[in-house]
Amino acid sequence: MSHDTFRTTRRGLLKTSAVAAAFTIVPRHVLGGPNQPLPPSETIGGALIGCGGRGPGTFGGLGPKEVVRKLAECDVKFVGKADNQRYYTDFRRVLERKDIDVVAIATPPHWHALISIAAMEAGKDVLCEKPMTRFIAEGRAVVEAQDRYKRIFQIGTFGRFGMAKSERSRENHKVMASGLLKKSPVVHIKKGGLKVVQWSGIVNAKPQPVPPNLDWDMYCGPSPLRPFHPHRHGGTHRGYWDYEGGGLCDMGQHHFDPQQWRYAKDFTSPVEINVNTPPAHPEASAVWGWVELIYADGTTFVMDSTEWGKPYDRKPAHDDARLSDLSPEDAAKVKAMPDPEPLVSFPEAVKTRKRAGGHAESSHRAVCILHLANIAIRMGRTIRYDPVKEQIIGDEEANRLVSQPMRAPWHL
Amino acid sequence: MNLDQLKAKLEQMPTPDKRGLYSQIDKDKVEQAVAEIFQAGPEAWTLLIDQIVEPTVGGDHGARYALHVLGLHISKLHDAEARKKFTAALARPLGGTKPKPVQAYLAQELWYFGLPDALAVLANLLDDAELCDPAAFAMMAHEGQAAPFFRQALPQAKGKCRRMIVQCLGRLRDAQSADEIAKSAGDEDVEMRQVAVWALANIGQPSAADTVLKAAQTPEGWERTHAAKCCLLLAERLIAAGRKDDAARLTTYLKESRTDKTEKYIAEAAGRIK
Numbered sequence: 001m002s003h004d005t006f007r008t009t010r011r012g013l014l015k016t017s018a019v020a021a022a023f024t025i026v027p028r029h030v031l032g033g034p035n036q037p038l039p040p041s042e043t044i045g046g047a048l049i050g051c052g053g054r055g056p057g058t059f060g061g062l063g064p065k066e067v068v069r070k071l072a073e074c075d076v077k078f079v080g081k082a083d084n085q086r087y088y089t090d091f092r093r094v095l096e097r098k099d100i101d102v103v104a105i106a107t108p109p110h111w112h113a114l115i116s117i118a119a120m121e122a123g124k125d126v127l128c129e130k131p132m133t134r135f136i137a138e139g140r141a142v143v144e145a146q147d148r149y150k151r152i153f154q155i156g157t158f159g160r161f162g163m164a165k166s167e168r169s170r171e172n173h174k175v176m177a178s179g180l181l182k183k184s185p186v187v188h189i190k191k192g193g194l195k196v197v198q199w200s201g202i203v204n205a206k207p208q209p210v211p212p213n214l215d216w217d218m219y220c221g222p223s224p225l226r227p228f229h230p231h232r233h234g235g236t237h238r239g240y241w242d243y244e245g246g247g248l249c250d251m252g253q254h255h256f257d258p259q260q261w262r263y264a265k266d267f268t269s270p271v272e273i274n275v276n277t278p279p280a281h282p283e284a285s286a287v288w289g290w291v292e293l294i295y296a297d298g299t300t301f302v303m304d305s306t307e308w309g310k311p312y313d314r315k316p317a318h319d320d321a322r323l324s325d326l327s328p329e330d331a332a333k334v335k336a337m338p339d340p341e342p343l344v345s346f347p348e349a350v351k352t353r354k355r356a357g358g359h360a361e362s363s364h365r366a367v368c369i370l371h372l373a374n375i376a377i378r379m380g381r382t383i384r385y386d387p388v389k390e391q392i393i394g395d396e397e398a399n400r401l402v403s404q405p406m407r408a409p410w411h412l
Numbered sequence: 413m414n415l416d417q418l419k420a421k422l423e424q425m426p427t428p429d430k431r432g433l434y435s436q437i438d439k440d441k442v443e444q445a446v447a448e449i450f451q452a453g454p455e456a457w458t459l460l461i462d463q464i465v466e467p468t469v470g471g472d473h474g475a476r477y478a479l480h481v482l483g484l485h486i487s488k489l490h491d492a493e494a495r496k497k498f499t500a501a502l503a504r505p506l507g508g509t510k511p512k513p514v515q516a517y518l519a520q521e522l523w524y525f526g527l528p529d530a531l532a533v534l535a536n537l538l539d540d541a542e543l544c545d546p547a548a549f550a551m552m553a554h555e556g557q558a559a560p561f562f563r564q565a566l567p568q569a570k571g572k573c574r575r576m577i578v579q580c581l582g583r584l585r586d587a588q589s590a591d592e593i594a595k596s597a598g599d600e601d602v603e604m605r606q607v608a609v610w611a612l613a614n615i616g617q618p619s620a621a622d623t624v625l626k627a628a629q630t631p632e633g634w635e636r637t638h639a640a641k642c643c644l645l646l647a648e649r650l651i652a653a654g655r656k657d658d659a660a661r662l663t664t665y666l667k668e669s670r671t672d673k674t675e676k677y678i679a680e681a682a683g684r685i686k
Contacts, residue, residue: 092634098674121641122634123677148644148681202432204473224520224545227467227513231432239433278439279446282480282524286434308437380484397487397525405523405552407545408575409603411583411610 044350045100047072049091049115050107050129053235058106058129058156063347071100076215089215091115095122102350105129106156108243110223113138114410116153117145125152125350130253132360132367134223134244136390137403139364141412146360154346154356155363159258164343164357168320169262174337175321176299177264180330184299186263189317190255192306195247201239201284205229222406239285245374246285248303252373256301257358257366261343263299263321266362269387270369271296275376276309291373296387303373375401413452418459421445425474434477446481450494457482457501461518466511476517483525496527503530512542519546528554535561544573548580559586566592575607582611590615597623606638613642616649618658625665640666640678647685659685 046068048059052075062068074088082089091111094100095118103119105112105128113133116126132155133139146153163169175181207227210216216228223242226232237243238250260266270293277288289309293301304312323331343357368390375398376383384393392398406412413421424445426437449456460482463475486498502518503526510518519537522530523546531554537547538561551558563586566577578596581589593615596608609627612620624646627639643662650659666682 095637096633118637122637123674148684149677150680151677197433197435200433200435202428203434203477204428204432204470205467206470207467224516224549278437279442279477279481279484281434281477282520284434287437309439379487381488400523400553405549405580405583408572408579409607411579411607 043067043069044102045069045071045097046102046104047074047094047097047100047124048104048106049074049094050105050111051075051078052106054129054156055104055106058127059104061127061154061156061158061346062102062104063350067347068102072097076219077211077213079213079215081213089218091118095119095124100124102127104156108219108237109245109249110134110243111221113142113412114222114406116142117412120145120149120151120153123149123151125346127154127156127346128363129156130257130363130367131244131249131370132253132363133371135401135404136368136371138412139360139367140390143360143364150353152346152349152353152356153360153363154349155253155257155358155366157254157257157358159254160261160362161343161345161357163258163262164340170339171323172262172321173264173340174334175323175326176262176297177340178326178330178334178337180326180334181297181321184263184295184297184321185318185325186299186321187302187315187318188259188263188300189302189304189312190252191304191311193255194251194303194305194307196285196287196305196307197247199236199238199244199247199250200286201236201246201281202229202231203281203284203286205231220407222410225407241283241285241378244285245370248285248288248291248305248373248377249367249370252303252370253363253366256369257363259301260362260366260369265295265299266365268295269365269385269390270294270301270372271385271387273372273376273383273385274314275373275380275382276312277377277380278308279380280378285374288377291376293369293372301369371402413449413456413459415459417452418449418456418463421449422463422474422478425477428473442477442481443485446478446485449478449482450485454497454501457498458504461501461505464514464517466513479521480524483521487525495525496529498525499527499529502526503533506530506533506547507536512540515543516546519543519550522550523553526550526553528557531558531561535565538562538565538577539569539573541572544569544576548576552580552583555584559584559589562586563589563592575601575604578604578611579607582607582614585615587615587617590617590620594620594623597627602635606635609639609642610645613646613649616646616653618650618655620646621650621658621661625662628665628669640670640675644678644681644685647682651685 046062048055051073072094074091074094076089078087078089081087088094103124103126105115109131112128116128119126210228272294274292276290287308290304290312302312344354346356349356379398383398424441426434429435465472486494502522506515534547534551537543562577562581569577578593593608593611596604599605613624624642628643630636643666647659647662663682663685667679670678
């Protein structure tokens with residue numbers, strides 16, 4: 001895996017200024033003595049879009065606060081508070097600002113792709129909370145925007161950075177990336193921890209008045225305009241297909257993104273998805289049993305919810321792909337391969353214009369694991385997927401969930 | 413199947429827990445009950461649809477769920493005739509006297525499971541501000557056949573309905589709609605203008621260049637950024653169609669007009685389109 005080097009634009013100053021060191025070594029105000037802030041010329045402007053629970057943490061990922069000045073906060077619940085100078089309800093007004101260089105997105109996921117794309121169109125670099133998208137086609141559009149504008153995109157989950165530091169994981173990665181295994185022995189099982197019931201949706205909600213501080217139409221955005229219910233807003237939005245994909249989508253990218261790196265699957269997707277589930281609800285996520293996702297080389301990822309039905313028992317777990325699985329000749333070839341390049345953090349990527357470690361393509365492929373699992377759950381049947389065309393094979397109804405319509409004016 | 417028998421089947425649907433969640437679902441019970449509703453035929457399906465009420469009334473979660481599971485059941489059968497009948501059952505009440513939230517729910521189920529047979533009925537809802545979105549969603553499930561229906565509805569459409577129709581025609585890349593869409597590119601509503609310019613760019617005809625370039629002359633703000641994206645998109649479409657000279661007109665404009673350091677990335681993006 002190689003890093004794309006993006007062309008430096010307005011952030012070229014970071015390459016040569018003292019602030020470059022501040023990103024990776026120690027903030028200058030520490031070196032210069034207490035309470036000595038960096039001058040504005042050595043900082044970059046940041047904005048937080050989506051100021052709920054994950055907002056502050058996501059913003060913190062943009063870089064040290066001495067370097068990234070928070071200039072704007074945007075949330076649809078700021079009606080009455082918004083002054084279009086510091087506080088906003090419409091992210092487009094934030095993106096118009098030329099003093100903002102980096103954007104942290106911590107809205108519910110039905111906004112992630114659209115705001116990420118819009119931010120990159122406006123020349124900003126993006127750190128976006130997980131899950132990256134609400135459906136598969138959104139992810140491809142984010143990748144295209146990243147590549148078109150050569151902006152930095154990093155997903156807000158960082159487990160792969162730790163994974164890539166492990167010697168054993170790097171060996172796994174190289175063995176899998178080599179393509180020399182006849183058949184992958186890997187069966188990675190995630191048992192529990194996907195908060196299935198916790199992040200389910202209410203199926204008998206009665207409409208309630210929209211709170212005066214909330215722009216509900218803007219909240220719904222590209223998704224259907226439903227009657228307001230407080231469970232659809234705030235952290236419990238996770239339980240509705242309109243906004244996310246249940247606990248599976250909420251927790252899954254944390255778990256499977258590192259595994260995807262470990263087993264060198266950043267540029268492909270599973271080809272067969274099997275499922276054990278009761279019939280899904282059309283609007284609210286609910287219980288399911290297990291999902292088995294199989295890649296073309298046989299690598300198998302399993303989500304076993306442990307919250308419904310019998311446990312997964314098709315294959316035993318086998319979390320390894322070692323040099324010893326190869327012939328001596330092939331093992332020698334893998335040993336001769338260079339180690340995968342170190343993953344680049346978001347601040348470092350902004351500085352160097354190298355692709356971030358959790359870039360748009362890898363993040364898209366990781367969230368596709370979850371979307372494919374959810375499509376199988378929602379259709380209640382095995383699906384087969386073409387990772388190149390990014391289409392489900394031979395199942396027209398399931399494909400409707402791959403690329404979903406949006407309310408105007410929101411479009412990919 | 414009479415109403416009492418249907419209600420007995422609906423008793424087999426899950427009971428929401430105290431929070432209102434389906435945290436326990438008896439798959440066998442649900443699937444057996446729905447299989448029996450299916451076997452009872454379209455009259456029973458219509459009876460089931462009649463149990464769905466406005467959300468403000470409530471108490472119909474079982475009927476809503478059963479209708480969706482019936483759609484899933486039929487979609488697994490690969491029975492074209494059954495699917496056609498199910499589509500007809502969902503479409504029949506549209507445009508009628510049922511409350512609009514109920515019609516929106518039926519349109520949603522048509523998005524999940526419907527056949528193109530429902531396109532004409534759905535298109536009749538495109539002038540209804542409450543129903544144009546769910547109707548358009550359901551129509552977009554049939555990308556290969558929906559364009560003529562959207563095209564026919566466009567000239568009369570106003571406001572949010574027109575925005576939605578223009579957006580759908582843009583996504584469908586319907587060249588026959590381009591002239592009508594272009595009328596909205598100078599609309600007083602900024603979102604209408606942006607949707608129209610994007611739709612023209614995505615359709616990708618050389619004749620859209622003047623409109624898109626005019627939009628790109630917007631001096632500042634999000635509309636300027638959005639128009640630049642449309643220039644790039646149209647240029648890419650024209651390159652793909654072998655119209656390099658037409659594309660070059662757009663990319664040259666961006667390279668010459670986005671010279672400020674805050675917009676240089678756009679000029680660079682234009683430079684990469686070849």
